[in-house]
Amino acid sequence: MTHAAAHYTSTGLDNKKLAFWAFIGSECLLFGSLISTYLVYKGRSVSGPTPHEILNIPVTSVSTFDLLMSSLAMVLALAAVSRGDKLWARFWLGTTAFLGLVFLGFQYYEFTSFVREGLTIRTNLFGSTFFTLTGTHGAHVAVGVLLLLTLLVRSFQGKLGPEKAINVEVTGLYWHFVDVVWIVIFTVVYLLQ
Numbered sequence: 001m002t003h004a005a006a007h008y009t010s011t012g013l014d015n016k017k018l019a020f021w022a023f024i025g026s027e028c029l030l031f032g033s034l035i036s037t038y039l040v041y042k043g044r045s046v047s048g049p050t051p052h053e054i055l056n057i058p059v060t061s062v063s064t065f066d067l068l069m070s071s072l073a074m075v076l077a078l079a080a081v082s083r084g085d086k087l088w089a090r091f092w093l094g095t096t097a098f099l100g101l102v103f104l105g106f107q108y109y110e111f112t113s114f115v116r117e118g119l120t121i122r123t124n125l126f127g128s129t130f131f132t133l134t135g136t137h138g139a140h141v142a143v144g145v146l147l148l149l150t151l152l153v154r155s156f157q158g159k160l161g162p163e164k165a166i167n168v169e170v171t172g173l174y175w176h177f178v179d180v181v182w183i184v185i186f187t188v189v190y191l192l193q
Contacts, residue, residue: 020170024177027140031181034136035188038129045124054119056110057190063106064186067141070099071179074172081155082165090155093168096175097148100141107138130189137185140178147171 013021077092111131114120121131151168154160160167 014166016166016170017173020173024173027177027181030136031184034129034133035184038133039188041125041129045126048123048127049114049117049119051126051130051189052193054114054117055190055193056113059106059110060186060190063103063110064182066099066106067103067179067182070096070103071176073099074175078165078168078172081160081168082162084162086155086160089160089168090152093148093152093155097145097152100145100148100175104138104141104145107134107141111135133185133189137178137181140181144171144175144178147174 073092073096077089077096080086080088080092111134114127119127119130121127148171151160151171154164154167
């Protein structure tokens with residue numbers, strides 16, 4: 001984006017990027033409160049399946065790797081859009097969205113498996129905090145996939161060139177944030193038992 005075409009704030013950042021950083025700050029507060037709630041109630045469930053009885057760490061590790069690879073694809077998508085390479089921009093945007101959908105498929109599998117094993121949002125404190133925390137994250141991934149698909153459609157319409165790279169960059173900020181949050185959730189919920 002050229003300096004004349006950009007809308008910069010007094011910080012020197014584009015106004016879209018600055019607004020998005022403020023939004024991400026509020027999202028940090030949301031996920032911070034959900035993770036804190038999970039930690040406060042961890043180990044206080046007195047009935048029903050407990051985390052060590054039900055969590056499938058190998059499956060979740062694969063879905064975590066999938067989500068991390070989607071961040072790499074997002075970086076490559078931004079680079080392709082910035083240099084005006086429509087073919088690779090579309091490929092990497094589509095790849096990122098696809099990997100996000102794969103992650104959501106893993107989450108659906110995990111949720112339905114837990115329900116079959118007797119863990120629901122109403123079963124115990126673990127179920128309540130687990131489904132709320134991971135479900136909120138899953139909703140954020142779904143929003144990210146919609147943003148990516150919107151960018152992909154815009155690319156096919158010829159409306160996503162280097163001059164619009166800021167839109168891909170802002171979507172990338174959101175996507176990377178969602179990935180970082182998942183690393184924290186994966187560590188707190190699955191690895192620290």
